[in-house]
Amino acid sequence: xxxxxxxxxxxxxxxxxxxxxxxxxxxxxxxxxxxxxxxxxxxxxxxxxxxxxxxxxxxxxxxxxxxxxxxxxxxxxxxxxxxxxxxxxxxxx
Amino acid sequence: xxxxxxxxxxxxxxxxxxxxxxxxxxxxxxxxxxxxxxxxxxxxxxxxxxxxxxxxxxxxxxxxxxxxxxxxxxxxxxxxxxxxxxxxxxxxxxxxxxxxxxxxxxxxxxxxxxxxxxxxxxxxxxxxxxxxxxxxxxxxxxxxxxxxxxxxxxxxxxxxxxxxxxxxxxxxxxxxxxxxxxxxxxxxxxxxxxxxxxxxxxxxxxxxxxxxxxxxxxxxxxxxxxxxxxxxxxxxxxxxxxxxxxxxxxxxxxxxxxxxxxxxxxxxxxxxxxxxxxxxxxxxxxxxxxxxxxxxxxxxxxxxxxxxxxxxxxxxxxxxxxxxxxxxxxxxxxxxxxxxxxxxxxxxxxxxxxxxxxxxxxxxxxxxxxxxxxxxxxxxxxxxxxxxxxxxxxxxxxxxxxxxxxxxxxxxxxxxxxxxxxxxxxxxxxxxxxxxxxxxxxxxxxxxxxxxxxxxxxxxxxxxxxxxxxxxxxxxxxxxxxxxxxxxxxxxxxxxxxxxxxxxxxxxxxxxxxxxxxxxxxxxxxxxxxxxxxxxxxxxxxxxxxxxxxxxxxxxxxxxxxxxxxxxxxxxxxxxxxxxxxxxxxxxxxxxxxxxxxxxxxxxxxxxxxxxxxxxxxxxxxxxxxxxxxxxxxxxxxxxxxxxxxxxxxxxxxxxxxxxxxxxxxxxxxxxxxxxxxxxxxxxxxxxxxxxxxxxxxxxxxxxxxxxxxxxxxxxxxxxxxxxxxxxxxxxxxxxxxxxxxxxxxxxxxxxxxxxxxxxxxxxxxxxxxxxxxxxxxxxxxxxxxxxxxxxxxxxxxxxxx
Numbered sequence: 001x002x003x004x005x006x007x008x009x010x011x012x013x014x015x016x017x018x019x020x021x022x023x024x025x026x027x028x029x030x031x032x033x034x035x036x037x038x039x040x041x042x043x044x045x046x047x048x049x050x051x052x053x054x055x056x057x058x059x060x061x062x063x064x065x066x067x068x069x070x071x072x073x074x075x076x077x078x079x080x081x082x083x084x085x086x087x088x089x090x091x092x093x
Numbered sequence: 094x095x096x097x098x099x100x101x102x103x104x105x106x107x108x109x110x111x112x113x114x115x116x117x118x119x120x121x122x123x124x125x126x127x128x129x130x131x132x133x134x135x136x137x138x139x140x141x142x143x144x145x146x147x148x149x150x151x152x153x154x155x156x157x158x159x160x161x162x163x164x165x166x167x168x169x170x171x172x173x174x175x176x177x178x179x180x181x182x183x184x185x186x187x188x189x190x191x192x193x194x195x196x197x198x199x200x201x202x203x204x205x206x207x208x209x210x211x212x213x214x215x216x217x218x219x220x221x222x223x224x225x226x227x228x229x230x231x232x233x234x235x236x237x238x239x240x241x242x243x244x245x246x247x248x249x250x251x252x253x254x255x256x257x258x259x260x261x262x263x264x265x266x267x268x269x270x271x272x273x274x275x276x277x278x279x280x281x282x283x284x285x286x287x288x289x290x291x292x293x294x295x296x297x298x299x300x301x302x303x304x305x306x307x308x309x310x311x312x313x314x315x316x317x318x319x320x321x322x323x324x325x326x327x328x329x330x331x332x333x334x335x336x337x338x339x340x341x342x343x344x345x346x347x348x349x350x351x352x353x354x355x356x357x358x359x360x361x362x363x364x365x366x367x368x369x370x371x372x373x374x375x376x377x378x379x380x381x382x383x384x385x386x387x388x389x390x391x392x393x394x395x396x397x398x399x400x401x402x403x404x405x406x407x408x409x410x411x412x413x414x415x416x417x418x419x420x421x422x423x424x425x426x427x428x429x430x431x432x433x434x435x436x437x438x439x440x441x442x443x444x445x446x447x448x449x450x451x452x453x454x455x456x457x458x459x460x461x462x463x464x465x466x467x468x469x470x471x472x473x474x475x476x477x478x479x480x481x482x483x484x485x486x487x488x489x490x491x492x493x494x495x496x497x498x499x500x501x502x503x504x505x506x507x508x509x510x511x512x513x514x515x516x517x518x519x520x521x522x523x524x525x526x527x528x529x530x531x532x533x534x535x536x537x538x539x540x541x542x543x544x545x546x547x548x549x550x551x552x553x554x555x556x557x558x559x560x561x562x563x564x565x566x567x568x569x570x571x572x573x574x575x576x577x578x579x580x581x582x583x584x585x586x587x588x589x590x591x592x593x594x595x596x597x598x599x600x601x602x603x604x605x606x607x608x609x610x611x612x613x614x615x616x617x618x619x620x621x622x623x624x625x626x627x628x629x630x631x632x633x634x635x636x637x638x639x640x641x642x643x644x645x646x647x648x649x650x651x652x653x654x655x656x657x658x659x660x661x662x663x664x665x666x667x668x669x670x671x672x673x674x675x676x677x678x679x680x681x682x683x684x685x686x687x688x689x690x691x692x693x694x695x696x697x698x699x700x701x702x703x704x705x706x707x708x709x710x711x712x713x714x715x716x717x718x719x720x721x722x723x724x725x726x727x728x729x730x731x732x733x734x735x736x737x738x739x740x741x742x743x744x745x746x747x748x749x750x751x752x753x754x755x756x757x758x759x760x761x762x763x764x765x766x767x768x769x770x771x772x773x774x775x776x777x778x779x780x781x782x783x784x785x786x787x788x789x790x791x792x793x794x795x796x797x798x799x800x801x802x803x804x805x806x807x808x809x810x811x812x813x814x815x816x817x818x819x820x821x822x823x824x825x826x827x828x829x830x831x832x833x834x835x836x837x838x839x840x841x842x843x844x845x846x847x848x849x850x851x852x853x854x855x856x857x858x859x860x861x862x863x864x865x866x867x868x869x870x871x872x873x874x875x876x877x878x879x880x881x882x883x884x885x886x887x888x889x890x891x892x893x894x895x
Contacts, residue, residue: 040256045188045194047202
């Protein structure tokens with residue numbers, strides 16, 4: 001039962017604080033979330049963090065869209081961490 | 094905040110369990126049986142370590158709210174408090190989940206269900222920890238909860254998660270679908286509802302985290318799958334999995350409720366923060382908020398058949414309330430969709446299965462997951478259809494029973510053995526219990542028992558049947574495997590086999606099964622089962638009735654490897670011919686003659702093998718819901734005899750008769766235990782077990798108000814088992830844990846219908862339904878969660894908010 005649908009790829013995206021403000025603006029995070037919500041692959045993974053899980057191509061395309069949305073909203077940095085399912089080798093060959 | 098004193102004590106656990114087990118096929122006295130009965134067994138909540146602190150959890154009193162502010166300063170100043178942590182202190186991934194990591198370790202901006210963890214504390218005494226929770230001030234902005242899965246799916250419903258409220262949708266199209274409706278002479282329709290059942294394990298969640306002084310942590314925990322816990326804990330601690338070592342502690346039942354994390358990450362965070370061992374143990378009330386439950390469901394069905402009783406088509410729409418987070422809802426949705434038609438030959442079908450997020454308590458794995466809900470509905474439909482056709486309900490089932498070589502509606506060929514007809518026929522010929530005069534009977538034999546509420550007036554008897562099935566093992570393409578390490582050695586001049594796996598003994602008798610296999614395969618008297626931990630490879634979960642199959646196969650494989658090396662040695666050192674050797678009673682033998690004692694052959698050496706067993710590949714469903722999705726199927730049929738006091742709505746289940754397909758009996762006594770225990774849980778769902786949730790709030794988080802069957806509620810169980818070997822499985826066995834739970838519920842409800850003539854479309858069936866009172870007394874307007882009097886970490890509604 002667990003792991004029936006472990007995603008092929010996951011990507012964690014975090015809109016990073018810019019300048020001296022210490023936190024990214026709400027608008028930048030919201031822009032990223034708005035686009036993420038439309039992908040159907042996204043879950044929240046922290047105050048400024050979005051987690052995408054799904055097929056490799058879908059996740060990569062969605063990640064690109066979200067990064068663009070955040071940059072368009074004024075973000076200077078978006079951290080992206082991409083992992084394949086193969087990393088969890090205790091659950092598969 | 095109190096000063097920490099770094100200490101890194103080492104916990105000494107109970108150690109290996111060593112005894113002389115029975116062989117495969119024999120009943121065995123379980124080694125943990127006597128200690129459990131005498132109170133000597135160490136459950137996870139019994140663990141102690143010098144210098145340990147107590148952890149406690151602040152939970153949201155609201156099912157849906159924004160978190161505007163969390164102020165921990167007052168709690169931190171309390172003497173005896175060593176740590177107060179929030180989401181900001183989660184060092185790694187802030188969310189977890191077995192399939193979809195969507196559940197916050199500690200909530201940050203929002204809470205999505207009542208009881209969601211918001212902050213954790215560690216203190217030198219549980220009472221200090223409780224007081225500290227009262228001093229954590231959380232400012233909430235309460236939001237309207239979404240509590241109806243049907244509403245959650247609507248376009249204008251607020252989104253609970255970024256990607257909306259639909260967690261999964263599955264559509265199965267088989268044959269012509271409902272296009273075949275014109276071929277049906279008779280059509281019956283029905284709508285059914287299943288309430289939220291709790292696993293109700295007797296040992297609430299607990300564990301002990303011990304920092305190793307080098308930045309890592311050891312966690313002693315009662316769980317169902319050590320390695321998936323390890324993976325998730327390490328991820329959220331921002332550590333390599335090797336730095337997080339897990340050891341199974343005494344488990345007081347599981348039934349699916351321990352598959353998700355509860356306090357694992359929290360205890361480790363507190364231990365690492367304070368550099369002290371930290372114990373967390375939920376009380377009963379908190380336990381209801383600390384684990385997932387069985388999914389409530391609404392199921393709409395349409396069955397069409399020919400006049401002579403052949404099924405033509407089934408149309409079904411199944412809607413499941415997954416609650417706030419994903420847990421294993423994906424798998425539940427899949428099982429429900431694939432088992433929606435029951436173990437019948439259905440030439441045409443259209444099935445939709447929907448899983449939705451709401452603000453109700455999260456739901457996940459529970460014994461029979463997905464198959465239980467569907468079985469209640471498809472079996473009610475079969476009775477309705479039989480009634481419409483004027484056929485005997487059992488004969489209708491037999492007429493449409495699946496057989497090997499047929500196709501399930503999801504396209505997979507039915508593998509042998511699939512003795513659906515046989516188990517139904519066995520149940521049919523089992524003698525009914527003698528009907529006894531009710532008036533003047535000993536009160537203990539009447540519905541209501543010694544409560545003395547009835548003397549037999551208005552008591553009616555009913556008989557009902559049901560058949561169900563369940564997939565065994567993980568499905569849909571998951572690489573399901575288990576690892577076993579087996580070592581043959583000599584101790585005190587006697588050969589000893591040590592078996593080491595990470596498989597969780599949760600009370601089902603897995604220790605015995607592993608030992609029986611080792612004794613059988615290696616012919617030794619003494620077997621030692623090492624504690625399950627993450628020092629050996631994953632064994633997968635103790636769920637989906639899979640451990641006997643998968644871990645059993647891994648142990649067998651490793652034993653065979655050791656045995657082969659033993660025989661090689663006999664051939665090399667003694668010049669024995671290669672064929673015809675076996676091991677018996679501590680000796681290598683040929684034709685019943687001892688060739689050499691094992692102890693002599695080993696000569697002080699050890700032989701060790703570590704093996705992984707992977708079961709046959711399965712595949713996900715395609716876009717039409719077709720695919721070879723499951724590994725193995727196990728079937729069980731039930732007949733229930735009930736007595737109902739139709740005036741008072743009281744029920745006595747007189748007898749359950751069952752026939753089950755088990756492949757091979759490994760341990761007769763353990764098998765009986767599984768069948769009787771599963772029936773008890775099925776009886777509970779039929780008659781009494783339901784978590785009452787109103788507006789997202791749980792009303793009965795205690796065993797005072799959440800009723801579970803006791804020995805007084807259990808009927809006589811007559812059972813017959815069919816040993817038809819599965820050619821792919823070790824010893825031909827089939828998983829046996831879940832099937833007894835699945836069809837026992839609809840059989841009891843069918844018997845209630847037979848006794849009362851009522852339709853009874855919702856479970857659990859309440860007394861007011863049976864007595865003809867519509868909905869019973871109204872529920873209170875203001876729910877009082879946590880009102881059960883268990884207050885060790887503070888009542889949910891009493892925890893301060895500003």
